[in-house]
Amino acid sequence: MKRVLIVDDAATVRMYHRGILESGGFAVEEALNGIEALEKALEANYDLLLVDINMPRLDGFGFLKEMRRQEIPQPPAIMVSTEAAARDETAAYRAGANCYLVKPVRPSQLLAHARLMLGEAGR
Template sequence: MKRILVVDDAATVRLYHRNILEAAGYAVDEAVNGIEAMEKALQTPFDLYVVDINMPKLDGYGFLREIRSQEIAQPPAIMVSTEAESNDRHRAYRAGANIYLIKPVKPDGLLTYIRLLLAEERT
């Protein structure tokens, strides 16, 4: 079973993503900020990250830059944010995101990108 780490400071958003992902058959873990996400990612490998930008302590950009600098397996990352400016998108890609989505994310859209990044066949 593929493991996905959802990183967002909003409990409602984490629950929303967890419900979508678990219903699709993924194992989900959560982190409330980039620091907690770093700790979890360094302890246990994940197959994909779903990351918010605006979080306390360490934001999504900082988390991706930091995790990408580690000598560990580098799973794909989807950055999900309310920030819709092209500069935010460019910063996300420079930090190490593979895909940038604007909140609120539609379940089918999120799952399509996840399956694409994980090279899974749609069932």
């Protein structure tokens, strides 16, 4: 089963994303901020990261940069943000995200992205 790490400080958002991903047959784990996410990502190889931007301790940009510095397998990362601005999108790519979704993410949209980025065959 493909494993997805949700990195978000808002429990509500985590629960929402978890519900969607689990309905798509993925195993989900959660981290509450960048530091915790990094700790987890170094422990285990996740197949996909779903990362919020604004978080305490270490934000999503900081987490992705640090993640991409590591000499470990690099899983794809989806960044989710409330801002639709192109400036933020570019910043996400610079930091190491592979795609950028604007909250609230539609269930079908998130599943479509996750399946493709995880290399799953058509529906």
